[in-house]
Amino acid sequence: MTGTIDATNQPVIVLQNLVKFFGRFAALRDISDSFAPGRLYVVVGDNGAGKSTLLRVLAGLMEPSQGSVTLLGAKTVREVSHRVGYMGHAPLLYDELSGMENLRYFAGLYGLHDDGICTRAMQTVGLDPELERRVGQYSQGMRQRLSLARAVLHNPELMLLDEPFSNVDVHSARDMAAVLGRVRDQGKTIFVVTHQAPLLEGVADESVQMSAGQIVFRQVMTRNPVVSNTAGGGR
Amino acid sequence: MKPVSVLFIVFTLALLGFSTYQALVVAPTEQTMGEVQRIFYYHAPTAWVAGLCFFVNFLASVAYLLRRNSNADALAAASAEVGVVFCTIVLITGPIWARPVWGIWWTWDARLTTTLVLWLIYVGYLILRRFATGSQTQTLAAVVAIFGFVDVPIVYMSIRWFRTQHPSPVIGGGENSGLDPAMWHAFLWNLLAFTCVGIIFVTARYRLQKLEDQVEAEHARLALERSMR
Amino acid sequence: MSAFGVTRTTLVKDLRMEWRSKDAINSMLFFSLLVVVIFSFAFNPTAEESRVIAGGLIWVAVLFAAVVALNQTWAHELRNQVLDAYRVSPAPPNALFLAKALGNFLFVVILEALMAPLFVVFYQLRSVGPLWQLVVVTLLGTWALVVNGTFFAALSIRTRSREIMLPLILFPISIPAVLAMVDATTTILSGEGTPEFWMKMLLVYDVVFTMVCLLLFESVLNAE
Numbered sequence: 001m002t003g004t005i006d007a008t009n010q011p012v013i014v015l016q017n018l019v020k021f022f023g024r025f026a027a028l029r030d031i032s033d034s035f036a037p038g039r040l041y042v043v044v045g046d047n048g049a050g051k052s053t054l055l056r057v058l059a060g061l062m063e064p065s066q067g068s069v070t071l072l073g074a075k076t077v078r079e080v081s082h083r084v085g086y087m088g089h090a091p092l093l094y095d096e097l098s099g100m101e102n103l104r105y106f107a108g109l110y111g112l113h114d115d116g117i118c119t120r121a122m123q124t125v126g127l128d129p130e131l132e133r134r135v136g137q138y139s140q141g142m143r144q145r146l147s148l149a150r151a152v153l154h155n156p157e158l159m160l161l162d163e164p165f166s167n168v169d170v171h172s173a174r175d176m177a178a179v180l181g182r183v184r185d186q187g188k189t190i191f192v193v194t195h196q197a198p199l200l201e202g203v204a205d206e207s208v209q210m211s212a213g214q215i216v217f218r219q220v221m222t223r224n225p226v227v228s229n230t231a232g233g234g235r
Numbered sequence: 236m237k238p239v240s241v242l243f244i245v246f247t248l249a250l251l252g253f254s255t256y257q258a259l260v261v262a263p264t265e266q267t268m269g270e271v272q273r274i275f276y277y278h279a280p281t282a283w284v285a286g287l288c289f290f291v292n293f294l295a296s297v298a299y300l301l302r303r304n305s306n307a308d309a310l311a312a313a314s315a316e317v318g319v320v321f322c323t324i325v326l327i328t329g330p331i332w333a334r335p336v337w338g339i340w341w342t343w344d345a346r347l348t349t350t351l352v353l354w355l356i357y358v359g360y361l362i363l364r365r366f367a368t369g370s371q372t373q374t375l376a377a378v379v380a381i382f383g384f385v386d387v388p389i390v391y392m393s394i395r396w397f398r399t400q401h402p403s404p405v406i407g408g409g410e411n412s413g414l415d416p417a418m419w420h421a422f423l424w425n426l427l428a429f430t431c432v433g434i435i436f437v438t439a440r441y442r443l444q445k446l447e448d449q450v451e452a453e454h455a456r457l458a459l460e461r462s463m464r
Numbered sequence: 465m466s467a468f469g470v471t472r473t474t475l476v477k478d479l480r481m482e483w484r485s486k487d488a489i490n491s492m493l494f495f496s497l498l499v500v501v502i503f504s505f506a507f508n509p510t511a512e513e514s515r516v517i518a519g520g521l522i523w524v525a526v527l528f529a530a531v532v533a534l535n536q537t538w539a540h541e542l543r544n545q546v547l548d549a550y551r552v553s554p555a556p557p558n559a560l561f562l563a564k565a566l567g568n569f570l571f572v573v574i575l576e577a578l579m580a581p582l583f584v585v586f587y588q589l590r591s592v593g594p595l596w597q598l599v600v601v602t603l604l605g606t607w608a609l610v611v612n613g614t615f616f617a618a619l620s621i622r623t624r625s626r627e628i629m630l631p632l633i634l635f636p637i638s639i640p641a642v643l644a645m646v647d648a649t650t651t652i653l654s655g656e657g658t659p660e661f662w663m664k665m666l667l668v669y670d671v672v673f674t675m676v677c678l679l680l681f682e683s684v685l686n687a688e
Contacts, residue, residue, distance in 0.1 A: 019459065023369065024451065026458040059552050062688055065455075081554045090545035096481040108473040109553040150549065300683060355636035362632060366623045371687035375619055378680045379633055382612070385676055386637045389669055393640040396661050397647060 010073060012037035012158055012189045013058065017067035020053055020213075027053040029213035030067070035191075037157075040184040042200050042221075043193045045210035051193040052089065054210070055160045058191070059086040072158060082110055085156035087164055091147045095136030099146050100129055103153060110154040121149040126175055140167035148176065152183070159183070159190045165199055177203050240438075247431040254424035262421035274332040276421050280429035282325045282350070288318030288433060289357065289384065296380035299373060305448055308373040311380060313440035315360055317433060322354045345394040352390045356383035467559040474563035479570075481540060488536045489571060496529040496575050500582045509587045518587040519650030523642060525583075526576055527609065531631050533571045534613035537564050538621055547685070557682040565614040565677075572606050592655025601652070601659060604666035605645035608673065609638055615677045619684050641669050 011034040020028040027050045035041065043051050056062045057069060060077025072080045093102050103118035119129040125145040135143060148164050161180075165173045173196070181203040184190055192200060197207065202224035209217035258276035265272035295311035298304060329347065330340040341347065360383060364376045482488055503521050507514045514521075541547045550560055583589060591598060613634050620629035648662035 021370075021455050021458075024454040024458055026455060029459050059548075061548055061551055078554075081552060084552065086548070086552045088545060088548050090548070092546050092549040093544055094477075094481065094540060094546060095543060096484055096540070097477070101477075101480075105473060105477050106549060106553070109470060109550065109555040111469075111554075300680075352636055352639050356633075359633045359636060363623065363629065366625055366629060368622060368624060371622050374683050374687040375622060378619065378684055381680065382633075382637055382673075382676060385672060386640065389640045389665075389672070393643050393665060396665070397643060 010037070011035055012072060014070040015067070016070070018057065018064050018069060019066035020050075020057060020062065021065040027213055028057065028064075031213075031215055032067075033215055033218075035189070037189045038184065038187050039205035040180060040190045040192065040200070040203060042197050042204040042207045043191055043210060044195075044197050044207060048212075049210040050213040051210050052162055053213075055086070055162050055191065055193055056088075059084065059160050061086075082154060083157045085151040085154065085159045087147050087151035087159075087161040089162050091135075091143045092150060093135050093143065093147060096134055098132050098134055099127055099138075099149075100131075102135055102146065103150060106150050107153050112154060117153060121153050122146070124179055125149045126172060141169055141172055144168050145172065145176065157188055159188060161191065162193045163195070164192060165194055165196050170199075173199050243431070244435060247428065247435060250424070250428040250431060254421070254428040257421040257424045263415065263417050265418075268336045271332060271335050274328055276425045277429075278325060278328040278332060279422065280426045281321050281328065283426060284429050284433035285318050285321035285325055285353075287430070288314045288321060288437065289353065289387075291437070292318060292357075292380050293384040296377035296384075299377045300381075305373070306445070308377065309441055309444035309448060310437075311377060312364065312444050313437050315357055315364075315380070316440055317436045319354065319357050319361060320436075321433065322350065322357065325350060326354060343394070344398055345391055348394045349387060349391045353383075353387055356386065359383075467556045467562075470555045470559035471563045471566070474560055475566055478540070478563065478567045482567075482571075488533060488539075489574070491536075492529055492533050492571060492575055493578060495532050496525065496579050497582070499525040499528050500579055500586070504586050514587060516650070516654070518583060518589055519648075519653050520646040521587075522579065522583045523605070523645045523649065525579060526572065526606075527635075527638075527642065529575050529579070530568075530572045530606075530609050530613060531634070533568055533575070534610070534617045534634075535627055535630055537568055537614055537617040542621065551686060557685045558678050560685070561614065561618070561677065561681045564618075565611050568610045568614050569607060572610055573603075576602060576606065589653060591653050593652035593659070597652050597659055597663070598649065600663055601645060601648045601666065604663065604670055605641060605648075608641035608645075608666060608669050609634075611670070611674050611677055612637060615681060615684070618681070622684075622687055641666060644669070 013035040015031050015033050018028055018031040019026065029050075031054070043054070045051050053062070057064055058071065058077070060071075060081065068075070069077070071077050072083055074080045077084065094105070097105070099122055100115075100118055103121060104115065107113070107118055122129040125148050127142060127145055127149065135146060138146065144164065144167055148161065151161065152159060164176060168176065177199050180190055180192070180200070184203075184205070192204070194200070197204075201221070204221050205223065207217075207219050207221055208215055209219075254276075258273055262273065262276070264270060291314040292311050295307045295314060299307040299311060329350075333342075334340050356379075360376060360379050363379055364372055367375050503525055507517065507521055538547070541550070551557075613630070616630050616634050619633070620626045623629045644662040644666045648659035648666075651657045651659045651662070
């Protein structure tokens with residue numbers, strides 16, 4: 001378990017005049033902002049506002065057209081890729097393998113060979129590690145939870161989650177929100193892009209509103225004093 | 236257009252006129268092949284220019300991958316297109332020359348086959364540029380260009396060996412064997428003229444590409460500014 | 465994790481997935497069988513001439529069957545955008561490339577192991593030259609096809625008309641390798657001449673293009 005990233009409390013992400021073009025369409029328009037570590041940010045906005053694009057640029061999957069991104073003090077995301085976790089719109093999982101097999105493989109990419117890590121990750125998101133069923137036969141909600149498990153397997157300091165709650169039932173979603181809150185309490189930074197912001201009420205630190213490729217509004221949110229949810233059982 | 240460019244075009248036209256005169260009138264008629272041999276003064280320089288274009292394409296592609304400079308990519312696109320055009324001319328003038336002289340349209344010797352393969356590779360390159368989606372076009376094209384260029388010497392060597400094992404109809408000792416000194420003149424003038432023509436075409440295409448890039452950039456800038464107000 | 469480790473885990477995972485679904489191998493095997501049969505109709509095996517060109521035929525047949533294998537190289541990764549997960553991780557891209565290329569190599573060798581006996585039977589082939597030379601030519605030639613094929617399969621992911629893009633770019637560049645395989649095979653089978661030059665040339669081709677692929681794969685993977 002790592003505590004806060006560093007004592008001087010440097011911002012975890014610094015965006016400088018960030019622009020991203022897709023042909024003639026400006027998905028991100030000249031964004032300059034910085035984000036403090038150890039907080040859970042909820043990124044909201046209409047479709048096409050640029051939320052997913054921003055996350056992909058932060059994850060290093062896309063190069064900015066102009067401007068710069070400084071992540072965890074590094075100029076390129078590749079340098080710190082082992083400290084970043086990403087969960088995309090698509091499940092990013094192999095349909096033909098079981099849950100544990102998927103996690104084992106992705107853990108291997110990060111140099112982790114301990115099965116216990118994978119087991120605990122699955123349990124944290126409320127899935128049964130013993131389940132032999134192939135991911136292709138999972139329900140949408142289960143797949144979503146496994147995708148989250150994959151993203152956080154290597155205990156990253158920075159988590160970028162794109163719509164983690166889509167197609168997840170309300171009860172499991174609240175469990176996941178609580179899990180995220182606990183993870184944040186350990187000092188990690190989490191960005192959650194979601195259309196279901198109310199799920200994170202009381203857990204999130206700050207809401208970030210995007211519109212037409214820009215960050216238009218940031219607001220500190222009130223946190224619940226006590227986090228009372230328990231981790232869900234196997235499903 | 237800049238005065239230098241106009242001057243160069245005029246110069247090239249004059250040069251072309253002079254070299255054509257050299258090729259069609261001044262140069263002596265070839266003993267065995269007759270007048271049709273004069274195609275050589277077009278065929279060989281065109282091949283040279285095509286090769287030059289592809290070499291420029293290779294350098295520009297490497298430069299693009301190293302620097303991500305869009306000028307390099309524009310040059311790569313321009314030189315590939317012009318190169319394919321010239322290569323097509325080579326592949327057409329060759330058989331036109333070969334048929335009356337040696338009775339065959341085509342043979343699979345090292346030089347012809349390599350030229351054909353080169354043509355295939357770069358047509359594939361152009362198709363890739365058309366079919367790639369979005370901004371990755373430039374990277375993917377640059378990569379293919381490098382593969383293609385590296386392949387060409389290998390192709391040449393393979394076919395050379397293949398042909399020593401399985402000889403094919405000998406083509407009059409090769410086009411450049413024992414060129415009469417009187418013919419060298421015409422050949423060199425045409426070489427120079429065609430190189431200049433090639434430079435003009437590549438430059439023109441390059442400028443066109445840059446203009447297209449500028450239009451895109453301008454659109455992008457407008458799209459950006461629209462939100463700022 | 466070391467690049468070698470990543471290559472090994474990826475290869476094992478791919479083989480395991482293929483073993484479960486047997487999607488690719490089934491379609492490849494059936495397609496190769498079809499090709500052999502069609503070739504037997506097109507190039508009459510009873511004729512002496514056909515036996516002379518059998519060396520060429522088998523490689524053309526393998527080439528077509530290999531394209532089927534190569535086209536599905538990245539199918540699993542594309543299905544759920546798994547490539548994103550790989551790109552985000554610290555795992556080196558070349559390890560992924562090598563794993564895929566080795567997997568394809570295995571598949572195509574299995575295809576050859578199936579098609580060769582059929583060709584031998586249909587065309588009554590007999591080898592005058594030493595068999596080990598055939599094996600070397602086969603392995604070198606297969607790697608030549610597969611290494612470039614895997615690379616261009618990745619490249620064609622980012623294009624429209626994906627399935628046609630792969631052979632379009634692969635075939636011209638593979639011409640020297642195919643020529644080498646065909647001529648070497650014919651030479652060995654007939655016992656006339658030595659295939660040493662071809663073997664050396666294939667080796668050079670393999671080394672050069674493996675290096676080029678390894679150098680350029682990261683650019684292609686991250687081209688978005």
